[in-house]
Amino acid sequence: MSESKIPYKIYLTESEMPQSWYNVRADMKTKPAPLLNPGTGLPMKPEELEAVFCSELVEQELDNDTRLIPIPEEIRNFYKMYRPSPLVRAYCLEEKLKTPAKIYYKFEGNNTSGSHKLNSAIAQAYYAKKQGLKGVTTETGAGQWGTALSMACSYFGLDCKVFMVKCSYEQKPFRREVMRTYGASVTPSPSTETQVGRKILAEHPGTTGSLGCAISEAVEVAVSNPGYRYVLGSVLNQVLLHQSVIGLEAKAALDKYGVKPDVIIGCAGGGSNLGGLISPFMGEKIRGEADYRIVAVEPASCPSFTRGVYAYDFCDTGMVCPLAKMYTLGSDFIPSANHAGGLRYHGMSPVLSQLYDDGYMEAVSAVQTDVFEAAEAFARVEGILPALESSHAIRVAIDEALKCRETGEEKTILFGLTGTGYFDLVAYEQFHNGTMTDYIPTDEELESYRRRLPKV
Amino acid sequence: MSESKIPYKIYLTESEMPQSWYNVRADMKTKPAPLLNPGTGLPMKPEELEAVFCSELVEQELDNDTRLIPIPEEIRNFYKMYRPSPLVRAYCLEEKLKTPAKIYYKFEGNNTSGSHKLNSAIAQAYYAKKQGLKGVTTETGAGQWGTALSMACSYFGLDCKVFMVKCSYEQKPFRREVMRTYGASVTPSPSTETQVGRKILAEHPGTTGSLGCAISEAVEVAVSNPGYRYVLGSVLNQVLLHQSVIGLEAKAALDKYGVKPDVIIGCAGGGSNLGGLISPFMGEKIRGEADYRIVAVEPASCPSFTRGVYAYDFCDTGMVCPLAKMYTLGSDFIPSANHAGGLRYHGMSPVLSQLYDDGYMEAVSAVQTDVFEAAEAFARVEGILPALESSHAIRVAIDEALKCRETGEEKTILFGLTGTGYFDLVAYEQFHNGTMTDYIPTDEELESYRRRLPKV
Numbered sequence: 001m002s003e004s005k006i007p008y009k010i011y012l013t014e015s016e017m018p019q020s021w022y023n024v025r026a027d028m029k030t031k032p033a034p035l036l037n038p039g040t041g042l043p044m045k046p047e048e049l050e051a052v053f054c055s056e057l058v059e060q061e062l063d064n065d066t067r068l069i070p071i072p073e074e075i076r077n078f079y080k081m082y083r084p085s086p087l088v089r090a091y092c093l094e095e096k097l098k099t100p101a102k103i104y105y106k107f108e109g110n111n112t113s114g115s116h117k118l119n120s121a122i123a124q125a126y127y128a129k130k131q132g133l134k135g136v137t138t139e140t141g142a143g144q145w146g147t148a149l150s151m152a153c154s155y156f157g158l159d160c161k162v163f164m165v166k167c168s169y170e171q172k173p174f175r176r177e178v179m180r181t182y183g184a185s186v187t188p189s190p191s192t193e194t195q196v197g198r199k200i201l202a203e204h205p206g207t208t209g210s211l212g213c214a215i216s217e218a219v220e221v222a223v224s225n226p227g228y229r230y231v232l233g234s235v236l237n238q239v240l241l242h243q244s245v246i247g248l249e250a251k252a253a254l255d256k257y258g259v260k261p262d263v264i265i266g267c268a269g270g271g272s273n274l275g276g277l278i279s280p281f282m283g284e285k286i287r288g289e290a291d292y293r294i295v296a297v298e299p300a301s302c303p304s305f306t307r308g309v310y311a312y313d314f315c316d317t318g319m320v321c322p323l324a325k326m327y328t329l330g331s332d333f334i335p336s337a338n339h340a341g342g343l344r345y346h347g348m349s350p351v352l353s354q355l356y357d358d359g360y361m362e363a364v365s366a367v368q369t370d371v372f373e374a375a376e377a378f379a380r381v382e383g384i385l386p387a388l389e390s391s392h393a394i395r396v397a398i399d400e401a402l403k404c405r406e407t408g409e410e411k412t413i414l415f416g417l418t419g420t421g422y423f424d425l426v427a428y429e430q431f432h433n434g435t436m437t438d439y440i441p442t443d444e445e446l447e448s449y450r451r452r453l454p455k456v
Numbered sequence: 457m458s459e460s461k462i463p464y465k466i467y468l469t470e471s472e473m474p475q476s477w478y479n480v481r482a483d484m485k486t487k488p489a490p491l492l493n494p495g496t497g498l499p500m501k502p503e504e505l506e507a508v509f510c511s512e513l514v515e516q517e518l519d520n521d522t523r524l525i526p527i528p529e530e531i532r533n534f535y536k537m538y539r540p541s542p543l544v545r546a547y548c549l550e551e552k553l554k555t556p557a558k559i560y561y562k563f564e565g566n567n568t569s570g571s572h573k574l575n576s577a578i579a580q581a582y583y584a585k586k587q588g589l590k591g592v593t594t595e596t597g598a599g600q601w602g603t604a605l606s607m608a609c610s611y612f613g614l615d616c617k618v619f620m621v622k623c624s625y626e627q628k629p630f631r632r633e634v635m636r637t638y639g640a641s642v643t644p645s646p647s648t649e650t651q652v653g654r655k656i657l658a659e660h661p662g663t664t665g666s667l668g669c670a671i672s673e674a675v676e677v678a679v680s681n682p683g684y685r686y687v688l689g690s691v692l693n694q695v696l697l698h699q700s701v702i703g704l705e706a707k708a709a710l711d712k713y714g715v716k717p718d719v720i721i722g723c724a725g726g727g728s729n730l731g732g733l734i735s736p737f738m739g740e741k742i743r744g745e746a747d748y749r750i751v752a753v754e755p756a757s758c759p760s761f762t763r764g765v766y767a768y769d770f771c772d773t774g775m776v777c778p779l780a781k782m783y784t785l786g787s788d789f790i791p792s793a794n795h796a797g798g799l800r801y802h803g804m805s806p807v808l809s810q811l812y813d814d815g816y817m818e819a820v821s822a823v824q825t826d827v828f829e830a831a832e833a834f835a836r837v838e839g840i841l842p843a844l845e846s847s848h849a850i851r852v853a854i855d856e857a858l859k860c861r862e863t864g865e866e867k868t869i870l871f872g873l874t875g876t877g878y879f880d881l882v883a884y885e886q887f888h889n890g891t892m893t894d895y896i897p898t899d900e901e902l903e904s905y906r907r908r909l910p911k912v
Contacts, residue, residue: 007469007470007536008470008536008537009536011467013463014463014464078839080463080464080465081464081548081838081839082839092537092611110566111839111840112835112839112840112841112876114878118839151839154836155548155836155837173881173885174878174881177881177884177885177888178841178881178884180884180885180888181832181835181836181841181884181888182835182836183836376637379568379637379638380607380610380611380637380638380639381611382537383537383538383567383568383574383607384567384568385568385634385637420568422570422630422878422879423878425629425630425633425634428633428634428636428637429629429633429636432633432636432637
């Protein structure tokens with residue numbers, strides 16, 4: 001089909017939607033390192049993980065071999081409520097940039113949670129329901145994951161307990177109300193509801209909380225209440241598996257029009273979106289069937305890929321979770337106060353970490369004022385107010401397109417637009433008022449966090 | 457095609473998208489009454505209207521004869537950025553309600569402005585640009601229209617001056633930031649920038665503003681600055697014309713699957729969404745080609761159809777605009793302070809008013825706690841957080857579906873879901889906390905506003 005016939009938005013039909021998730025681990029030559037028991041230093045056994053996570057999710061977490069895992073019908077039905085998500089040809093952005101590049105983005109924001117997080121939330125809620133559980137617990141920072149999980153639990157009639165980092169709870173009351181609309185209970189963390197919360201409050205009376213503390217509280221509630229398990233929205237292998245639906249749809253849509261991307265760009269925090277977007281392309285690349293440049297974009301203020309170390313580390317500040325081998329800044333790392341939005345996790349998905357270490361992908365970082373400039377330029381011509389997280393990918397996609405303008409190359413660029421920025425408007429306001437600042441941690445600072453890495 | 461094959465979401469292809477707007481006035485047996493000059497009591501001449509509105513829009517405003525008006529290519533290209541909007545089969549809601557009814561909704565919220573308002577905003581901006589204007593002025597209450605117009609003006613490089621009702625400006629800073637993202641200037645109204653604003657501030661020093669005052673300020677700035685015109689997001693004939701794209705797409709999507717709705721439901725404030733949604737169906741009904749029950753839903757706290765009078769009235773509180781014959785509560789009417797969201801205009805589109813008066817449609821009202829109950833039930837199963845305005849239609853659609861459960865009738869229900877509720881979360885919070893109240897004006901109150909109707 002001729003390129004001029006490519007529509008602004010490519011929607012798959014329901015029958016073209018993926019029937020299985022794609023497990024990139026099956027194709028990886030070096031498998032991601034196993035999770036370790038922090039007490040024994042030995043790989044976590046399934047039965048150990050099942051105290052915290054749903055059984056079938058533990059299976060998915062540990063399965064490095066099965067390439068395609070069927071998506072249960074109940075999940076596919078839920079996906080139909082908000083998927084397929086559009087693959088958008090950014091004609092207006094191309095025109096604005098006067099670039100010969102062809103830009104596509106996979107937009108995951110057209111659901112109430114406002115992001116791709118729902119793809120894994122519904123899967124995790126489904127397996128919890130199937131196991132006969134009463135409910136699940138989780139943590140949320142900015143609130144995207146908590147909202148997605150609330151929606152998913154409401155659909156399956158599961159109880160949902162969300163520990164929300166206290167400063168976000170207070171600063172983002174709207175996120176909290178969306179979660180309440182879906183019937184979730186939302187507790188500011190640290191709270192007096194858990195031992196770890198009470199301990200932290202006693203030691204740091206005025207603390208406004210952190211993601212690491214909220215994780216520890218959520219895990220404690222899950223393991224100490226019969227019928228509950230803990231769920232997590234990023235980093236884990238299972239999450240990347242569920243999120244592969246993004247990449248599978250994107251690839252199917254491009255294949256329909258015979259388009260091959262030259263470069264694939266995604267923002268990276270814990271890796272859920274990037275891992276999902278690139279999965280099927282990465283599979284082809286590993287198998288030697290195609291070559292793609294794959295670029296992770298992270299905030300300069302939380303640079304786990306570009307300035308972290310590849311080592312075993314704790315997944316949470318409270319050190320109650322297993323150890324994971326990943327690019328990490330150290331589990332005590334917290335981005336500076338002026339860091340807006342998500343992408344603030346200290347580590348990176350073990351799958352992506354291994355792929356990065358093996359040279360299958362690149363990583364770059366961007367400072368947030370540059371990111372906002374790109375976000376605003378994008379919003380003005382593409383009619384979508386992008387989330388801060390997504391805007392990291394926009395920044396680098398625009399930079400690549402501008403390089404093409406210089407060189408005259410007609411590269412095809414694909415990037416992931418993970419969500420909408422309706423809850424990021426405090427930061428947009430700072431940007432408009434010129435009060436937004438950038439922060440790049442010093443080498444000394446980063447070194448101080450590294451000294452606390454566990455010895456394995 | 458068998459009903460079981462109907463997908464969750466029906467998207468038209470780009471080539472199936474409407475090429476022309478449909479002007480229902482061409483089919484109306486009694487045409488809507490003309491706008492009158494408030495000074496002379498005579499129908500407004502084109503040249504009088506052109507001092508306020510763009511020339512080509514004046515033509516559209518006065519054209520009661522042309523059935524199909526081609527959509528210019530530039531507008532169709534912009535439409536492709538966020539249209540076609542999905543026609544959703546509400547399988548999950550049907551299941552939840554255990555109804556034999558088949559429920560469809562046309563969802564207009566998948567763009568940054570979060571509502572259908574963009575359909576007319578881009579058209580009005582286009583004609584302003586074509587006329588060589590520098591910019592446009594407008595008013596906005598809750599901010600949906602102002603946001604839509606900001607996006608449209610940004611696309612065509614037009615200056616955009618928005619007067620935002622002061623209490624909304626202060627209570628909804630996020631809406632303001634979205635407008636600023638698109639480069640609009642946003643002024644709280646009443647302001648010191650206009651004569652009418654200064655006059656109102658002198659008379660009522662502590663006022664938090666009203667839609668009527670903001671309209672007067674925007675009109676004053678438009679007529680006193682060369683190269684500027686005033687634009688409006690509802691009520692006008694031209695707006696209903698542009699919004700017909702909603703109904704045309706909805707009908708084309710239903711026709712593809714051989715589905716005929718029995719009842720069509722839309723929320724009604726000034727009438728922009730309802731008028732757009734029902735247009736092509738109403739055309740068939742007037743021409744005797746099909747029969748549909750058509751239901752307008754309005755807030756019990758602002759009941760222009762159900763408790764207003766059909767008479768000539770001012771379109772704004774400042775009485776600077778032409779007189780329109782419409783169902784009205786009186787131009788001084790302001791909904792009580794506990795009224796949440798939009799749908800707060802004192803009058804109703806002259807086209808819809810005439811159709812209602814001629815018996816082609818019904819109207820019902822709903823109190824807001826009932827509306828929120830429906831909104832929450834919908835959000836939980838359909839994965840969209842609905843705008844308050846849209847939720848009026850959801851309320852009645854659910855009521856109709858529940859009646860079908862009683863009677864066993866398999867009615868097909870179509871309703872308009874105008875937008876998302878991301879900026880309505882203060883009201884959602886009141887609903888969750890049980891502090892939301894309802895208000896139904898007394899007959900005496902309504903009578904007091906009617907006494908101020910102009911004598912024509």
